[in-house]
Structure formats: C-alpha cells, structure tokens
Amino acid sequence: MTQYLLSIDQGTTSSRAIIFTENGERVAIGQHDYAQHYPRDGWVEHEPEDIWRTTITSCRDAIKAADIKPQQIASIGITNQRETTVIWDRRTGQPVHRAIVWQDRRTAAYCSALREKLEKAGQAGLIQQKTGLLLDAYFSASKIVWLLDNIPGARQAAEQGDLAFGTIDSYLLWHLTAGKLHATDATNASRTMLFNIHTQQWDQELLELFGIPEKILPQVKDCADNYGFTTPELFGHSIPIGGMMGDQQAAAFGQACFEPGMTKSTYGTGCFLLMNSGKQALTSRHNLLTTVAFRLNGETHYALEGSIFMAGATMQWLRDKLRLFSSTAETEALAAQADPGLSVMLVPAFTGLGAPWWDPDARGAIFGLTRDAGIPEIVAAALMSVAYQTKDLQKAMEADGQRPNTLRVDGGMAANGFAMQQLADLLGCQVDRPEVTETTALGAAFVAGLQAGIYHSLQQISALWKLEHSFAPEKDKNWRDQQYNRWLDAVNRTRTN
Ligand SMILES: Nc1ncnc2c1ncn2[C@@H]1O[C@H](COP(=O)(O)OP(=O)(O)O)[C@@H](O)[C@H]1O
Ligand SMILES: O=P(O)(O)OC[C@H](O)CO
Numbered sequence: 001m002t003q004y005l006l007s008i009d010q011g012t013t014s015s016r017a018i019i020f021t022e023n024g025e026r027v028a029i030g031q032h033d034y035a036q037h038y039p040r041d042g043w044v045e046h047e048p049e050d051i052w053r054t055t056i057t058s059c060r061d062a063i064k065a066a067d068i069k070p071q072q073i074a075s076i077g078i079t080n081q082r083e084t085t086v087i088w089d090r091r092t093g094q095p096v097h098r099a100i101v102w103q104d105r106r107t108a109a110y111c112s113a114l115r116e117k118l119e120k121a122g123q124a125g126l127i128q129q130k131t132g133l134l135l136d137a138y139f140s141a142s143k144i145v146w147l148l149d150n151i152p153g154a155r156q157a158a159e160q161g162d163l164a165f166g167t168i169d170s171y172l173l174w175h176l177t178a179g180k181l182h183a184t185d186a187t188n189a190s191r192t193m194l195f196n197i198h199t200q201q202w203d204q205e206l207l208e209l210f211g212i213p214e215k216i217l218p219q220v221k222d223c224a225d226n227y228g229f230t231t232p233e234l235f236g237h238s239i240p241i242g243g244m245m246g247d248q249q250a251a252a253f254g255q256a257c258f259e260p261g262m263t264k265s266t267y268g269t270g271c272f273l274l275m276n277s278g279k280q281a282l283t284s285r286h287n288l289l290t291t292v293a294f295r296l297n298g299e300t301h302y303a304l305e306g307s308i309f310m311a312g313a314t315m316q317w318l319r320d321k322l323r324l325f326s327s328t329a330e331t332e333a334l335a336a337q338a339d340p341g342l343s344v345m346l347v348p349a350f351t352g353l354g355a356p357w358w359d360p361d362a363r364g365a366i367f368g369l370t371r372d373a374g375i376p377e378i379v380a381a382a383l384m385s386v387a388y389q390t391k392d393l394q395k396a397m398e399a400d401g402q403r404p405n406t407l408r409v410d411g412g413m414a415a416n417g418f419a420m421q422q423l424a425d426l427l428g429c430q431v432d433r434p435e436v437t438e439t440t441a442l443g444a445a446f447v448a449g450l451q452a453g454i455y456h457s458l459q460q461i462s463a464l465w466k467l468e469h470s471f472a473p474e475k476d477k478n479w480r481d482q483q484y485n486r487w488l489d490a491v492n493r494t495r496t497n
Contacts (some may be wrong), residue, residue: 003074005449006119006239007441008055010080010168011247012101015054016439017062019073021452024464026212026436027068030061030142037098037467042105042351042360045098046128048086051168052175056234063235070237075452076230076446077243079250082191085143087154087173087216090164093179096151099168100143103270103309103351109361111135112211126237130196130203132281132290133214136358138307140167141193141210148212155451158216165216167191169244176241178231183216185225186295193222197281197292202302223249224292224451242451247440248272249293252303254443255408256435256465257293263404265390266440269310269412270354271361274303276405286396287356290346296450304402306355306393310348310364311386312413316380322377328412335418338380343368343488346381348389353495363497368490386413387422388487394427406430410421415476415487424471428480431471454457 002430004027004486015034019027032054037045063070070474083102088095106488115135118124137143157163166174172186180410189195189202193213196203198318201219221227227241238316245253252274255264260278274293281290281302293303315328325334345367352360366378397404407429413419414437424431436442449455 001072003070003450003454004068004071005454006059006073006076007445007446008059008076008078008172009173009247009438009441009444010055010078011050012081012103013135013312015051015056015058016441017058019062019066019068020442020445022449024436024442024445028062028066030058031067032058039311044101046084046101048088048095048099048171051099052148052172052291055172058205059235061269066451067199070235070239071431074268074454075204075240075242075448077446077448078169078172078174078227078241079245079247079440079444080188081307082167082188082246082248083138084139084168085147085165086146086168086171086316087147087163088174089157090162090179095162096154096163097147100146104143105137105351105360107137109331110142110145127193127206128283130206131193132197132283132288133193134289134358137360138354139191139193141206141212144212145210149200156319158213161431163216164170164218166218168219169246169365173227173241173244176234177228181228182218183227185221185223186292186300187223187249188244190292191246197290197300197302200295206422207389222296222298224296224447226451229336241447242454243444243445245294246445248274248305249291250443251387251410251440252276252443254439254441255410255461257408258280258462261403261405263440264408264410267311267386267409267411267419269311269313269387269452271308271386273306273390275397275402277302280400282400283398284396284400286399287358288393288396288400289355294447296311297434304397304400306396308389308393309351309354312411313350313386314346314348314382315413324461325381331383332416332418334376334400335380335383342370342373343486344373344381346378346379346384346385347490347494348385353491355390357491357495359495359497361493365490365494368495380418383416383419384422386419387426388484390423390486391394391426391487406432408432408434408439410434415480420471421474423473426480426483428473428477430473432467433469433471435466435468
C-alpha cells in the first residue's frame, strides 16, 4: 500500500491540508479561508472554532481529493501561524476568548512599560538573552497576560490549573487527540517569550516577570516526535501525528536550509527571513531575532530571523480597499507597465514596522506621487516594498557580521516574477524559487516523515529540493544604493521611534 504524509498548515488567512508523496510531491490540497476580526484599531482576532473547523474540513477535502484511505497516511505534520495565542478550559475545550493574533498590537503599551521597568532595573538585555526575542506585542507572553487580566475569573482558573494556553499547534493537537495531549514543539515554544532557548525549558524568571502560572503551559517536544494519534471519529481511523513546527521554521525545513548560512524568505501575509546559524544561537545587535530553527533528537539548531508584518497583505489592501485590481495574480502584468522613471514609494506600515525598526506606532504612507503616477506605479511600489523590506533585513544581518548566501523564496507572493526580480536586483544576490512553493507544508511533512521512519537523514531530504527558477541580479551597485537610500528616506518619514 502506497504511503503518504498529511501536512496541516494553519495560516493567518486560511487553513490548508496538503497530501504529499514520500518524494515530497504534492498530491492534493484542501483549503478554507476564515474570518478575520478587527474589533479596534490594531487589534486582530480569530475565532478558535473557525480555525478548528476549517482545519478539519481541509484535511477531509484533501484526503478525498487525493482519493486515498486514511490508513495510507503514515504520519501527520502540523505547522501553524506562530505566536497567536489561545487559552481554553481544559474541562470543556472551550476557549475563554477569541485567539489574539500575532499581528495584534493591543499590548504595545504594556510592552513599553515593561521595557522601561527592565531598563531601570539594569536588566534591559534579559529577555533577548534568554529567549532571543525583542520585547514586543508580537510574541505570546503579553497576549497571555492580557487574557488573564481581562477575562473575568481567568487568572484564578489558570492558577487552579483549569486553563490551558497554546499557540495554534497546541490548540489543534488538543482537539485532534480529543484532549489527550497538551504539547507544543521547541520552535513554537521559542516564540512565546517564556521559553529559554539555551536550556530548552520554560523559564521561571520570565514566568514570574510576566506573572504567568506555569500550569497553563504545554509540554515542549522535539519537532519530530510522538504527538499521539487522531481520535478515531475524525477520519474513521487513528492516524499518528509525528511532526510539529512553527510555519516559518517549517518553510526553512521544507527549503532544506540545514547548513549554517542557508537562508529562506517566505512571502505570505507577512515576510519572514530565516538564516540557519547551526548549533550556535547568534545574538543580533541589529534588532533581528534568534529563534529555534529545529530540534531533532534533543539537538537544537538555531536561526536568525527578520519578521516583516506586511508583504502579500499589502496586495490584499490594494485589491480590497483601493480596488485597484480584482486578483493579486494581475499585479505582475500591471507592475510591468509602470514607468520606471517615476519614483513612487509605498511604506506598508499598516500595523507598525517590524524588523529591524520595531516601531509599533509607525503608519503606512505613499510618497512621490505625481500627475503621471497611476495604478501600475502604485502596484509596482507595493511589490517593491517587499523587496526593500527584505533589503532592510539583509543589511541588519550584514551589520551583525553575517552574509547569507543564496536566498530561497516561497509563499504565495513568490509566484510574482516582478517582485522576485526586484528582490534579486536590490539584494544583489541570486534568488532561487523551488518547484514546490508550499514549502511550509512540505517542511511539516518532512518532519512527520522523519518520525515515521520514511526519511533517515537530512541529506535524504535535501536531495528532494528542486529548483524551478533562479532570478539573477541585473542591476549594479550604484542603482542598488540609490534606490535603497530613497527607501530609507521614505521609511524615516513614517517612523516614530
Ligand atoms: N501573484 C501574486 N502576486 C502578488 N501577491 C500575491 C500573488 N499571489 C498571492 N499573493 C499574496 O500572497 C499572500 C498569500 O500567500 P500565502 O503563502 O498563501 O499566505 P499565508 O500563508 O500568510 O496565508 C496573499 O497575501 C496574496 O495577496
Ligand atoms: O500565517 P503566515 O504564513 O502569515 O505566518 C505567520 C507567522 O508565523 C507569524 O510569526
């Protein structure tokens, strides 16, 4: 009987399930979008029930479309939007509130106050030293604090051990196993701001600092590990769950970035660039994050990460709010019509600026508009903003003494040839796009396959990576510097810090 791997990719805007062959070929997909809730400026929430329902429907659709039996699935891998925080009641499985999404900025003021407190106490570097993260509303810790402080009775219930916290991976695992397992993996744990990435343990000092009871936290496992079995009612058969990874780490794994210096950049809703740093956890002095890249057999590999909040989401804004086009697939042809002599710049700071600026109060702007500027120029500026933001990350890595070698790209926006060519031109390095751009799902399938004994080494997985197109830089250094200086000027005009 032919064996397959099922990857669950629970993303910010949609839930997906993809069936892969043992050779990493995509057989079938199930995908469902779900509602985004914006109750106030800067607040972003998801209904956990929507996440669960769309995930399970996507799995069933994928199994049906692949025309296979659940018995043929050797293992399930779970990958997910990271940091997004859910707290639920262990007795009923009911969430106490909607999930607070990674993009949500409601705890920005709390984070600023805590930063000041730490600075005054001479402990400014404490959080970065332990977690590799910068004190920001992006990560789970301050979101947990908000839930415990704002949901009546939550703090007391948490202290009594009645509540469970999880990022989306844990929440899905809990439901897939009918409440048998409350676990996460080291990559997701490394995004909570409560996990010491050096000792690989929940950190007591940080739990005290945030006032979070340890009882609500999940057990932390390797990425390829025994995550139990799906409860039989779901698929008519209990399928083993063998892999778990945050989505950006999964993308790096699916891109086979296993050696130090290997770098990937994923262009989905946001953009996340990860450079493998091997078994060494590098500390950035230029506002990048240190994160767990993967942990296998108890051995941790690290990465430097730059997180940008708006990439594909900028294209959605142009489509849905400005109605400049009806499908993002049109943007490549539109941008190709832009007059290269016009210098429109779009800074997509809709929810503040991420790495390396970390300015939660900055807001978006379009500069350089003239009477000749039209839809093509604005679309081109939006696509180029993604390349400029990646250039910011490249500069920060270089300032940290790192020189990422070729860049492997993936995610929905990597399909856009205009954006990818701009990226190669601005970075001045080769940009490689693989045959499978759903590398996030593929990475989760790979770790699940390691656990199932389908793969025996990382070399075996590397050999499955296949190049589809390589974008080579076509512009010189002068052009790059000139363009980048104009970008910096535009960014500086939106910054508040
Ligand atoms: N051809 C394209 N050109 C530009 N942007 C695109 C294109 N295709 C998809 N996108 C953008 O990519 C994003 C979807 O990518 P995906 O990897 O599915 O995201 P996520 O996992 O964050 O939901 C959307 O924001 C969409 O606007
Ligand atoms: O859902 P995505 O693909 O936009 O990824 C979200 C990231 O994991 C947030 O850190």
